[in-house]
Structure formats: C-alpha cells, structure tokens
Amino acid sequence: MEERVRACVNCHGQNGKGTNNVYFPRLAGKPAGYLYNQLLAFRDGRRKYAPMNYLLAYLPDDYLKKMAQYYADAREPFESFGPPTASxxxxxxxxxxxxxxxxxxxxxxxxxxxxxxxxxxxxxxxxxxxxxxxxxxxxxxxxxxxxxxxxxxxxxxxxxxxxxxxxxxxxxxxxxxxxxxxxxxxxxxxxxxxxxxxxxxxx
Incomplete structure (x- = not known):
C-alpha cells in the first residue's frame, strides 16, 4: 500500500500526517468512509482539483476503499501550528x-x-x-x-x-x-x- 499511495506523500505527508502546505489536509486517522467518499468524489468529478481528478480517474472502487482504510488506520502525531494570530x-x-x-x-x-x-x-x-x-x-x-x-x-x-x-x-x-x-x-x-x-x- 505504501507504493500505491507514494503519489500522495508530497501533498499529504508520510502516512497522511500533513505538510506545511496550508491547502492540503491531514488524512491520517480520519474515518475510512469519509475518505472513501472523497476519493470517489474526486474520481467522479464532484470535487474539482485537477491533480486529484487525474490521479484517481481510472482507479476502481475496491482500490479506493483500501487507500481510504490505509489512511484511516494511520496514527501520526499532530503538528503544532504555534500561537494563534487571530484576536x-x-x-x-x-x-x-x-x-x-x-x-x-x-x-x-x-x-x-x-x-x-x-x-x-x-x-x-x-x-x-x-x-x-x-x-x-x-x-x-x-x-x-x-x-x-x-x-x-x-x-x-x-x-x-x-x-x-x-x-x-x-x-x-x-x-x-x-x-x-x-x-x-x-x-x-x-x-x-x-x-x-x-x-x-x-x-
């Protein structure tokens, strides 16, 4: 599975722990059903982001379910964002x-x-x-x-x-x-x- 999700690491981090990019979310530990539904939405065009749409375009449901479960099972420490800047x-x-x-x-x-x-x-x-x-x-x-x-x-x-x-x-x-x-x-x-x-x- 690590080989299957290698393309995900640059944006979502190792094991889905997240990166410093503010627009790519952490995936680790989220419910498998939620992650699967989002993968389907990207694959089927209900969510629009060209790299995700392209990567998932031809992947079957069972493949996406296994990817979702992989990230749902991941347990990674949370990153600290530092003190809030809002008042x-x-x-x-x-x-x-x-x-x-x-x-x-x-x-x-x-x-x-x-x-x-x-x-x-x-x-x-x-x-x-x-x-x-x-x-x-x-x-x-x-x-x-x-x-x-x-x-x-x-x-x-x-x-x-x-x-x-x-x-x-x-x-x-x-x-x-x-x-x-x-x-x-x-x-x-x-x-x-x-x-x-x-x-x-x-x-």
Whole structure:
C-alpha cells in the first residue's frame, strides 16, 4: 500500500500526517468512509482539483476503499501550528459558533455532527482537529458557493450558506487554535440526532 499511495506523500505527508502546505489536509486517522467518499468524489468529478481528478480517474472502487482504510488506520502525531494570530474577540466568536452554533440563524454547532471533541464520527464525518485555518476557510467557502458538493442531503452546503464571511474566519481561527484532544479517534456510529439539515430526523 505504501507504493500505491507514494503519489500522495508530497501533498499529504508520510502516512497522511500533513505538510506545511496550508491547502492540503491531514488524512491520517480520519474515518475510512469519509475518505472513501472523497476519493470517489474526486474520481467522479464532484470535487474539482485537477491533480486529484487525474490521479484517481481510472482507479476502481475496491482500490479506493483500501487507500481510504490505509489512511484511516494511520496514527501520526499532530503538528503544532504555534500561537494563534487571530484576536481574542475573534477566537471567542469562533468558539461560540463551533460549540453552540447560531440557532437563530439555523447554524448548528460543529460539535453536533463532528463530535464533542471534533475528532469526527464514523462512518463518514471527518474530524476538524489539526487543520490549518486557510484550509478550513477554503473548504467552508467551497461549501457556501457550491463548488464543493455532496450527495443529497448536502447538509454542509445548507449550513455554510447561512454563515457570513466573518463567521467562517472566526470558526476557522478557533478550530486551528483549539487544543488537540487526548483521544482523536473518531466516534463510533451512534444514534445521535443530527440537525434537520442533514436529513437524519423528521420535523
């Protein structure tokens, strides 16, 4: 498998631990289902990034599942990004959005879906720890404007579309600055009630 993923190392680091490039995320330890769905999205053109689209164009589903499981099983230490550059006011705003959401605007807390420690949830919700603010900002922006999509219900598009640019910057700043939890293993699938936007419960 190390030979199969050799092309991934330059951007995502050895064993998916990440690199200094702010726009390429860490892959190690994320749920296999999430990683597999993203590989499918790149292969099938639902996510647009030419190098990824090209590399995955002809790979079969079983091959992608094995790649996803390889990175899901990887356990690599998290990199420290150093002290946050955002102001205390922005960090507090971001923490409030991440932990409490903004119910008056239909924005659920990030912790609702991504877990109380933001380490993700099996089988398909990724952890948000250990990501750089520029990457988080870019991805939420892609969800907001529909350049990143998912199969229906596309809950991240619905939620991100309700966020202002100030919301996005604040949430990204706090997520990047939050302490790494002691246990970063994604939660097992549970009966947690996700927001209505995610189509997991009836009104």
């Amino acid at each position: 205390e006011k922005i960090l507090k705003q971001g923490q409030s959005l991440v932990v409490n959401g903004a119910p008056n605007r239909g924005i659920p807390a990030c912790t609702t879906c991504h877990g109380p420690d933001l380490s993700g949830r099996e089988p398909g919700i990724p952890g948000l720890v250990g990501l750089r603010p520029d990457y988080i900002t870019a991805q939420i922006g892609a969800w907001r404007y529909g350049t990143r999509t998912s199969v229906e219900p596309d809950c991240m598009h619905l939620v991100a579309a309700r966020m202002t640019e100030e919301d996005v910057a604040a949430a990204a700043a706090w997520l990047a600055a939050m302490p790494i939890p002691a246990n970063t293993t994604p939660l097992k699938q549970s009966s947690v009630r996700l927001p209505l936007e995610c189509g997991s419960q009836k009104p």
